[in-house]
Amino acid sequence: MARFFDLNPEQQAAVKCTEGPLLVLAGAGTGKTRVITMRIAYLLHNGAKPENILAVTFTNKAANEMRARVAQLVEKVEAKKITICTFHALCVRILRQDIERLGYKSNFAIYDEGDQLGLIRKIIARISAKNEKLDPNLAKNLISRAKNAHWKIKEPEGESSLPAAVFHRYQEELKTANAVDFDDLLILTVNLFENHPDVAQKWQTRFRYIMVDEFQDTNGLQLELVRYLGGNHHNVCVVGDDDQSIYGWRGAEVANILEFEHHFPNPEVVKLEQNYRSTGSILGAANSIIRHNPRRRPKSLWSQNGEGEKVTVMEVPDDHEEANYVISEIQKRQQIGGLNWSRFAVIFRMNAQSRLLEENLRRLRIPYRIIGGRSFFERREVKDVLAYLSCLANPSDDLNLLRIINTPARGIGSSTIELAVAESNQHKTSIYETLRSPVFQEFLSSRTKTAVEKFAELLDRYETELLQPLANLSAIVDKLLVEIDYTGELRKSCKTQEEALNREENIRELVRTLGDFQGRSTEGLTGFLAEVTLDQDREEKSEGDHDGVTLITFHAAKGLEFPHVFLVGIEEGVLPHDRSKVDGHLDEERRLFYVGITRAMESLTITHCSSRMKYGSASPCHPSIFLKDLDPVCVEIVSYHVIANQPASEGTARTHFAKMRELLG
DNA sequence: CGGTCTATAATTTTT
DNA sequence: TTATAGACCG
Numbered sequence: 001m002a003r004f005f006d007l008n009p010e011q012q013a014a015v016k017c018t019e020g021p022l023l024v025l026a027g028a029g030t031g032k033t034r035v036i037t038m039r040i041a042y043l044l045h046n047g048a049k050p051e052n053i054l055a056v057t058f059t060n061k062a063a064n065e066m067r068a069r070v071a072q073l074v075e076k077v078e079a080k081k082i083t084i085c086t087f088h089a090l091c092v093r094i095l096r097q098d099i100e101r102l103g104y105k106s107n108f109a110i111y112d113e114g115d116q117l118g119l120i121r122k123i124i125a126r127i128s129a130k131n132e133k134l135d136p137n138l139a140k141n142l143i144s145r146a147k148n149a150h151w152k153i154k155e156p157e158g159e160s161s162l163p164a165a166v167f168h169r170y171q172e173e174l175k176t177a178n179a180v181d182f183d184d185l186l187i188l189t190v191n192l193f194e195n196h197p198d199v200a201q202k203w204q205t206r207f208r209y210i211m212v213d214e215f216q217d218t219n220g221l222q223l224e225l226v227r228y229l230g231g232n233h234h235n236v237c238v239v240g241d242d243d244q245s246i247y248g249w250r251g252a253e254v255a256n257i258l259e260f261e262h263h264f265p266n267p268e269v270v271k272l273e274q275n276y277r278s279t280g281s282i283l284g285a286a287n288s289i290i291r292h293n294p295r296r297r298p299k300s301l302w303s304q305n306g307e308g309e310k311v312t313v314m315e316v317p318d319d320h321e322e323a324n325y326v327i328s329e330i331q332k333r334q335q336i337g338g339l340n341w342s343r344f345a346v347i348f349r350m351n352a353q354s355r356l357l358e359e360n361l362r363r364l365r366i367p368y369r370i371i372g373g374r375s376f377f378e379r380r381e382v383k384d385v386l387a388y389l390s391c392l393a394n395p396s397d398d399l400n401l402l403r404i405i406n407t408p409a410r411g412i413g414s415s416t417i418e419l420a421v422a423e424s425n426q427h428k429t430s431i432y433e434t435l436r437s438p439v440f441q442e443f444l445s446s447r448t449k450t451a452v453e454k455f456a457e458l459l460d461r462y463e464t465e466l467l468q469p470l471a472n473l474s475a476i477v478d479k480l481l482v483e484i485d486y487t488g489e490l491r492k493s494c495k496t497q498e499e500a501l502n503r504e505e506n507i508r509e510l511v512r513t514l515g516d517f518q519g520r521s522t523e524g525l526t527g528f529l530a531e532v533t534l535d536q537d538r539e540e541k542s543e544g545d546h547d548g549v550t551l552i553t554f555h556a557a558k559g560l561e562f563p564h565v566f567l568v569g570i571e572e573g574v575l576p577h578d579r580s581k582v583d584g585h586l587d588e589e590r591r592l593f594y595v596g597i598t599r600a601m602e603s604l605t606i607t608h609c610s611s612r613m614k615y616g617s618a619s620p621c622h623p624s625i626f627l628k629d630l631d632p633v634c635v636e637i638v639s640y641h642v643i644a645n646q647p648a649s650e651g652t653a654r655t656h657f658a659k660m661r662e663l664l665g
Numbered sequence: 666c667g668g669t670c671t672a673t674a675a676t677t678t679t680t
Numbered sequence: 681t682t683a684t685a686g687a688c689c690g
Contacts, residue, residue: 059679088680112680182680217679249677350676352682372678414666534680555677577676592677615675616681 003073007031007038014237014270015039018046018209021230021264022237023257027301028286028598029277029561032239036211037066039237040082041073043209050074050081052208054229057086058217060535062559066213083207087222088534091185094192098199102188107526109179109394112533114378116140116181119399123169127162134162143167147183148219148251176430178396186221193228204232215240215260219251227263236264242297243290244595246555248588258295275301275598277561279308281634282604286597288631293587301598310636311597312605313627317640319569319612323356325640326566326607330549331364333564333603341367345550345562347596349575353568354551367548371556377536381490381503382510386532388480389514392463393525396430405431408489411451419443432459458483466525473525474515481507554592557599565600567593570608571621593626 007015011031014024015038026032040053057063063085071079083090096106111119120143121136142163174180180188193200210230212218215238218226230236238260245254261267275283283301290296316322330344346357354370361368376382384407387400395401402421406412423443424434434440436456441449462480465471481487486507491500517528550562554575569575576589597604608623 057679062679086680110680113678185680214679246677247679250679252679352675536680553677555679558679574676579676588677613681 004038004042007034008274010270010272010274011035011038013268014272015042017237017268017270018043018048019235021234021260021267023260023267023269024237024239024272025257025269025297025299026239026241026272027275027299028241028244028595029275030272030301031274031276032213032241032272033066033069035272036213036237036239037069037073039211040070044074044078048209050078051083052206053082053211054090054207054209055082055084055211055213056090056226057084057213060086060089062086062213063089086534087218087225088182088185091189091225092530092534094189094199094203095180095185098192098196099188101196101199102192104175104180104188105178105394105396107178107394109177109390109397109400110185110530110533111174111179111181111399112377112536113140113182114383115179115399118403119173120166120170122399122402123166123173124162127165127169134166139163139166143170144183145251147187148221173398176396176428177398178394179399183221186219186225190221190224190228193225200228200231203229208233208235210236212236212238213240216242216245216254216257217247217252218256219253220256223253223256223263230264234264241299243293243299243591244558246558246588246592246595248585254295258297271297271299273299273301275303276305277601278303278598279305279602281308281310282597282600284631284634285311285604286594288634289590289597289626289629290594292629293590295587309603311630311634312603312638313630313635314605314607314638314640314643315623316607316609317611318609318618319353319356321640322568322607322609323360325643326568326605327357327360327364327366327549329605330564330566331366334366339563340547341549342547343563344566345552345557345560345564345599346566346568347552347554347557347599348568349554349577349592350569351553353574357551357568361549361551367546368551369546369548371550371552376506376509377532379503379506381486382506384486385477385481385507385510386529389477389525390529391432391459392466393529395432395459395463398424398431401431405455408484408486410455410484411448412455413448416444416448416452432456473518473528474511477511477514481511554596558595561599561601563600563602565596565604567596567604567606569612570606570624570627571612572624573621574612575624575626590626593624 004012004015011034014022014035018039024032024035026035036055040055043053044050055066057066067079067084070082070084085093092110095108099106099108117136117140120139124134124136124139143166146167174184193203207229210226212226217240226236226238238257240257242254242257245252245257248254256263278286280303283303287300314325316325326346330346333339334341334344348354348357351372358368358370377386384404387403390397390400391404402417405417420431420434420440423440424431427434429437435452441452444452462476465476466473487504490503491497513532514528517531521527552560570593575593576586580586580589606627608627609621611618612621
């Protein structure tokens with residue numbers, strides 16, 4: 001345990017507290033992950049069995065990182081037996097074992113938000129009257145909110161309103177498709193524990209020691225889950241920072257961390273306030289902002305890193321000038337310091353703000369990477385192939401079956417499909433079963449009948465093949481794609497050959513991923529599909545490791561750090577965003593600002609515009625009200641005109657040339 | 666059915 | 681400004 005003594009006293013206290021509830025309030029950059037991983041090592045050192053340890057995170061990225069760091073601290077064999085995963089992955093594991101008690105089959109499919117939306121759209125189209133309109137996205141949010149508010153899965157009150165009817169129907173169709181959505185994973189697990197105490201007990205005994213990361217982001221159901229899992233032994237350690245709760249709009253309850261004592265009485269409470277990331281000026285600025293929030297656990301970050309340079313705040317004329325200034329400032333600093341581009345990040349409230357920044361970066365040929373954006377798994381061809389796989393893994397999956405039933409075209413037209421849908425609704429059977437039923441086939445012309453039979457036979461044949469114990473999944477999928485001539489379909493549907501080749505490559509990539517999966521897991525096709533929907537942003541690993549300036553939203557920046565950070569567009573209407581004020585969610589916007597500030601290690605520059613292009617026309621902007629709260633001691637307000645009209649100062653130029661010489665010689 | 670046109674709206678997005 | 685959904689027409 002050599003490294004235990006590298007921890008500061010508070011961190012040590014958190015690590016050593018292994019029995020009973022423990023709340024670790026870990027401010028930004030205070031070594032949170034270090035404490036969790038060290039605590040796991042400490043538990044093992046003190047005789048805990050690795051299989052009894054559970055660490056839950058929110059993202060796969062966090063889980064992977066934690067796994068890697070634990071692996072450095074403990075024996076490999078032991079590390080493998082520790083459960084480190086996301087809430088959702090944990091629920092999948094639990095449900096695969098016992099979901100049959102709730103009337104689902106264990107090969108259930110998981111619908112991501114795209115699938116969800118598709119299903120909702122389908123339902124709205126079918127059941128709404130002509131004069132009724134319902135935005136599918138709105139319906140999706142309503143459904144999610146309803147589920148999280150513990151409506152549970154039962155008849156909603158009255159069928160009169162359209163949203164209620166859609167909700168009801170949605171849940172019904174999910175169940176016949178043997179599918180669950182992200183919310184269901186949590187709800188069903190809680191239901192399972194509630195109604196089947198033996199199952200609850202099995203897992204309570206299994207996980208003697210529980211750790212939850214980013215606890216401020218848990219929602220009601222996740223708390224409920226933790227309460228069940230820790231219900232007997234109360235060895236529950238939660239780590240988080242209420243000041244960094246920025247996902248309230250997605251259902252996260254800050255109250256969970258603010259009222260932790262309420263759920264797990266008499267916890268040990270440890271505050272981590274020593275920051276190892278930022279300079280004093282940056283922390284001073286951060287403290288002065290967050291202090292103004294009501295309803296929080298008071299904390300004050302400090303560090304031994306010295307004051308450092310002051311935080312720069314600058315007003316710029318407009319968003320064009322802002323982007324231009326920020327990017328040239330980055331270029332200047334990069335040259336002077338001979339730094340990697342990856343040491344710089346520009347953080348903004350809305351993705352739309354990245355455009356001007358990108359333009360400037362491209363103009364100056366500076367490499368950059370944007371975090372976020374279209375996922376690999378949202379591309380049409382990838383979804384098509386995944387739809388085939390979903391149908392083979394779970395033939396009741398109507399939504400995915402409809403996606404591929406005539407892709408590529410095989411003579412099953414819309415009237416036939418409509419008939420099949422109506423028929424399956426009437427008999428409450430899946431479309432797959434309907435297609436195979438002789439009664440249904442009697443309705444069809446002989447030509448269509450042949451097409452339907454052939455399609456059903458295709459699915460049957462590949463399903464059987466994939467179920468063989470030693471089946472080589474990726475080889476079989478390759479064979480299937482050749483048989484249906486999906487490549488031919490791509491060539492036909494793409495405008496340019498380049499696009500077709502690109503899409504073909506995407507499919508090869510997907511099949512490769514499947515092969516990789518089979519190489520390291522025994523969970524087969526169902527497991528692969530679950531992993532793919534629960535971990536959608538893997539592509540970054542392949543492309544995203546080059547040096548470049550990071551462009552990122554405040555939300556996505558949580559948990560990251562950069563030596564030099566620029567916060568842009570810190571104006572009323574942007575941060576805080578206009579849409580957040582009406583709801584009275586100002587606190588969360590302030591936390592967002594706080595999160596942005598605390599990403600910076602060495603330097604922080606904040607800009608706001610006097611005018612900004614909004615929806616095509618220039619509109620005047622006022623500095624964010626948050627800027628008033630910045631402690632003047634930490635801040636230097638810089639005039640844009642002085643900077644913009646000033647040629648490089650002699651001092652700067654000299655350093656510059658010195659650096660150049662150094663680089664050359 | 667698919668392509669083009671027009672009206673409308675406009676955060677953030679861990680799984 | 682720009683993206684997207686629905687309408688509309690060949």
